[in-house]
Amino acid sequence: MFPPPLTISTGPASMRLMQGPPTRPEGGGSRRRRGLGRAPAKPRGGAEEEDDDDEDEDEEVVVEVVDGDDDDEDGDERFVALGPGRALPKGPARGALKVGSIKREMTFTFQTEDLKRDSSKKMSHQHLFPLAMEEDVKTADTKKANRALDHEKENTRSICLLEQKRKVVSSNIDVPPARKSSEELDMDKVTAAMVLTSLSTSPLVRSPPVRQNEGLSGSWKEGGGVPSSTSSSGYWSWSAPSDQSNPSTPSPPLSADSFKPFRSPAPPDDGIDEAEAGNLLFDEPIPRKRKNSMKVMFKCLWKNCGKVLSTAVGIQKHIRTIHLGRVGESDYSDGEEDFYYTEIKLNTDSVADGLSSLAPVSPSQSLASPPTFPIPDSSRTETPCAKTETKLMTPLSRSAPTTLYLVHTDHAYQATPPVTIPGAAKFTPNGSSFSISWQSPPVTFTGIPVSPTHSHPVGTGEQRPHTHTVLSSPPRGTVSLRKPRGEGKKCRKVYGMENRDMWCTACRWKKACQRFTD
DNA sequence: CATGCCGGGGT
DNA sequence: ACCCCGGCATG
Structure with a gap:
């Protein structure tokens, strides 16, 4: 209660320290500080308050x-948010970030759901x-529900057709059945043409290699196409923006089918291949190289x-x-093989070369978060598989083509855009916080090892592994949100230390500085 | 080692 | 809510 003896208090902060350690007879260093003689708090308090305002x-x-x-479940939105969020700083901000990330995840999931629903309907x-x-x-x-309803209307009709067709096409595989109006078909054609053109024209066109699988999968589902791995799509669903949910958007599967009709008369492998190739190219992270001595191979997905x-x-x-x-x-x-x-x-x-190049190249930034899903996924998956595959090729291996999505990539034009986002790599090197959400995806890898699981021939059970993967992924939120540590002084x-009184409260509390926010 | 912060704990 | 500190992460 009594102001401590001036003698002591007068001493510089150092004094405080020195005394502190030995013992805290009176009440602790802090008190001492306050007692320093500086008017208890008045001055300090005032200053602080100002600071607070700024904060x-x-x-x-x-x-x-x-x-x-x-407000929006839009994937893009998220990114935007991230940018700023990252910058944001200090204490409170941190909390906000956390929340944000969580929500983000939620969103993804839910989007996925939509897709699935659609697909499920179509797929029946x-x-x-x-x-x-x-x-x-x-x-x-709840949102999901709303969307689902909307889709239902349009889908309902198509569903019937789809199913019928599907049956005709294949009984055991879930081929993208969706069929759309002639208009859509045309669109597909056009799109395909455009894709091809762009490919041949400029290598730039590439899109995120990585998760084609996932991103695509999302879209596929929507299309009612391939069902298989949900898990992977789960996270990535974000790549598939709300657009996908819209029935109007051409579903990848559809386009695929649409192609067939034209060429179908005679299985034009080349034609299809080309189209796919185009898609693949998108996938391929290394567009520019393709000019050189590119060898075209056909990989079983x-x-x-x-x-x-x-x-x-x-x-x-x-x-x-x-x-x-x-x-x-x-x-x-x-x-169907297509x-x-x-x-x-x-x-x-x-091949390895190409793959390796991929990883290193773009990821440089993302390197920070190695686990990040984006890059490695598709690329890695493919390569290793290719090698291993050969051997594995056995009846057992017959599971739904996980990679299948890739194929659909054709429709990449749709999926691609979103995927590009992943470019998220941009997010930033520092966005430690980001890494969190991203990490989840790493799961993908897990899936690979798991693959060994025998699956049902029909290609349905496949998901199991994937799902599994997803589950394992949980690590996501785990990452510490610890602030990067402000650079500024x-x-x-x-x-x-001498003027500790002048510090902002946070600093005094050893909390994130609120005054000099980074 | 100095900093910057987080997670806790005390009042 | 305010005040602090132990301890960890980072440069």
């Missing part, structure tokens, strides 16, 4: 960002991804099979016989 402003910014996320009872469904369901949202053949016919046959089990009709091709293989361009040097440095 508040910052905080507001943060808040806004967060809100944005809430195709037991495609039961597991995934369950998982998602828990996260389900069947889940545990990475078989690579030099000819489309070969790969088709491979798929037909090994995966589709159509030994007898080896000659006949309904085009979905299970993809055209890949290899540098004459070596903080109160401590600015005022020094």
